[in-house]
Structure formats: C-alpha cells, structure tokens
Amino acid sequence: MPKTIEDMLAEAEIRDVHLRYCRANDRRDEELMRSCFHPDAVIELHEELDVEAFLALGRAILGQYTVTWHNTGNQLVEVRGDAAWAEHYTISSHRIAADDKGPERDWIAYGRYIDRMERRGRQGQGGEWRIARRKMVVDYTRLDPVIAGDPAIPGGSGGGARDRSDPSYAMRLD
Secondary structure (H helix, E strand, C coil): CCCCHHHHHHHHHHHHHHHHHHHHHHHCCHHHHHCCEEEEEEEECCCEECHHHHHHHHHHHHCCCCEEEEEEEEEEEEEECCEEEEEEEEEEEEEECCECCECCEEEEEEEEEEEEEEEECCCCCCCEEEEEEEEEEEEEEEEEECCCCCCCCCCCCCCCCCCCCCHHHHCCCC
8 A cells, every 4th residue: 555645754753753762862861752752651671661760760771881872774664543663773882981890892782672653642733753662672782892093083073972961952953
C-alpha cells in the first residue's frame, strides 16, 4: 500500500523524536528527554521502568562518563493512524576516565531502540508523537583504550559540554 503524505510527515516527526532522545542523552538534558516520552510510557531495559525511574537511572549511569555520543543509523518507521512501530539503530560511545580499573577508554555499544509511538492530543488538534513503549536492545559492545592524539594536530574548537552550556543551545532559533 502506498504511503500518504500524512504517513511521511508522521515518519519524519517520529524520527525527530529519536534524534532529540539521542541529543538529550549526550547533553544530559532531562527536560528534552522527558519531551520524547508520554508521561505513562514504559521503558524496557533489564526491567520495566517508568519515565521518572528511567531519568534517575540515566543520571546515575551517564554521570560515570566524561562524554557520550549517540549516533543514529537505520531508522524504520511504520505508521498506522495514531500509532506507529519504529526501530532505530544506534552506535553510542561512552568515554570512561582513567581509574583503578584501567586507563582512559571508550565503551561502545551497538544497539537498537524498538518503539511503539503514539500520537496523542485533543481531537482535531493533531496531537504529538511521543514514545509510549521503548525496548532497548544491545546487540554487542566493545571496550577500546584511548590512545593519546598527536599534540601537533589541533583538537578542534574546544569541544562541547554535557549540559545547556553546549554551543548547540546558543545557536538555536528559539
């Protein structure tokens, strides 16, 4: 069955929710993260969590890393009215500072987010797509030592920040 323009717009909105989710992780922006989920959403990791428990877990886990970087690859979305199924492939890197367990290293996870998306809102007003249920699947991981770079090669613009002081917030069109 051919896709309608409404289906394609819904797919774009759903993909945007996932990209905001990745950004919220890397900037540790709980307000942005919360906006990706319906308030009654369920997130499946090793157990089922509600949104607030998931945010609390994120605070604890993401706080262990000096930087994280989520990259989205394949995204498949199937829309059926005000509900949709989506699968987003993601590679996420997590920088671990040197400690008693080893030198500075990157933990890299290759996984997928499998979502039930729902568009909810008052009738006649279109509603908003958000995650109603998410299952996080880690297909495999690896741990890489960080090899110091050549000091003769500049390190770029100085890097980002894991909060709202990141340059991306200053450049927004708000």
